[in-house]
Each structure stands twice: as C-alpha cells, then as structure tokens.
Amino acid sequence: MAVIGVTGGIGSGKSTFSKMLAYHLGARLFDADSAARELLKSDPAVREKITTELFAEAYTPDGQPDRAAIRRLVFQDPTAKARLESILHPRIRERWTQLAAECRQTSTPLVVEIPLLFETSAEHFFDRIVTVACSLETQLARTAARGLTREEAESIIRSQIPLEQKTSLAHFVVWNDGSHANLENQAAELAKTLPNPLS
Numbered sequence: 001m002a003v004i005g006v007t008g009g010i011g012s013g014k015s016t017f018s019k020m021l022a023y024h025l026g027a028r029l030f031d032a033d034s035a036a037r038e039l040l041k042s043d044p045a046v047r048e049k050i051t052t053e054l055f056a057e058a059y060t061p062d063g064q065p066d067r068a069a070i071r072r073l074v075f076q077d078p079t080a081k082a083r084l085e086s087i088l089h090p091r092i093r094e095r096w097t098q099l100a101a102e103c104r105q106t107s108t109p110l111v112v113e114i115p116l117l118f119e120t121s122a123e124h125f126f127d128r129i130v131t132v133a134c135s136l137e138t139q140l141a142r143t144a145a146r147g148l149t150r151e152e153a154e155s156i157i158r159s160q161i162p163l164e165q166k167t168s169l170a171h172f173v174v175w176n177d178g179s180h181a182n183l184e185n186q187a188a189e190l191a192k193t194l195p196n197p198l199s
Helices: 014-025 032-044 044-053 067-076 078-107 137-143 148-160 163-169 180-193
Strands: 003-008 028-031 112-114 128-133 172-175
Touching: 003 014, 003 078, 003 163, 014 028, 014 032, 014 112, 014 163, 014 180, 028 032, 028 078, 032 044, 032 067, 032 112, 044 078, 067 078, 067 148, 078 112, 128 137, 148 180, 172 180
Parallel strands: 003 112, 003 128, 028 112, 128 172
Antiparallel strands: none
C-alpha cells in the first residue's frame, strides 16, 4: 500500500489535512514536526549536540527546550539553522523511513506529514506527494493566531522552497483557503483516488 507525503508552507493546514487523509485512508500517520519536538525534549544526544554546538541557553534550567530562543537563533543565523537541521533531520528521517518499511510489509497505508519534504530531497521515498497550499494572507493570519509575528512568519516562508515550486513538484495539490468542511471533502475525495493507481 502507498506511502503518502504531505507537505506545504507554514499555516497551510497540512497537519489538519494529514489527519483527515489518514482517517479516510485508514492509514498510520507520522508527523515530522512532532518528532522534532520529541527529539528536542527527550533525546539526550540531541540535547548534548545542541547545547555544545549551537548554544548552551537552548534549554531552560528545568531541562526543557527553549523553543522561542532556538527559533530566534535560527532566524538570525543561517549557519545555526543549518546545524540544527543537520542534527534533527537525519534522526527524523530514520524514524519515518523505518515506519514506512514496516507499513509496506504489512500493506498498511502511511501518511507522512513533512514540511521540508522537497527541501530535504525526500521525494523518492514516497509513492505520492500532496502539497497543501493557501494564499500568503491566509498563511500570515494563521501564523499570527499561533503567536508568531509577521516578521517571524515571513522569515520561515522565505527559508522554504516557494509555494509555486512545491505545487509544481507534487502529484496532487490541495487548496486550503476555505472552510474546514471543504478541506475534509478534499481529503475524502483524494483518499478515493489513491489506492487505485498504487494497488
């Protein structure tokens, strides 16, 4: 059964869509952002590398990752951003590629939500790729609701492959400027088409 990659820009709604698609496919779901948060919080090797190779203040005195401080650092320093990614991305990829291998063996569909799918050259791991897209205005409104400033949101958007390129590289494009119900309908319709060419 298929391994589906879901990507898109910040605030596009890819997390919501991934959950919907996984539900309609009866698929397992892997969230790369959640894996990154878990690694930051719970992996001693990751903590050691970040505090020694990036900056000691990446963690609070009680041992929790200071995500705001880490975010500020990578916004200001492209070298630090690249180093952080070199620490996290191989570990995240190892997790979802192992899960994908297990799912292929058991004929279980898998949806992998991975924001930097194209940026990390992961295309060849997936049977189909979906880009979830929306307007810049919608992206900025959604990120503002999460507490990010416009400057922070625009910095993240600039650091990623342009949306037009992500849509051109995908097998399917889902447009998410509308309602939750509209997104649900798109997930349901896409789930109907996916098994046929992949069976």
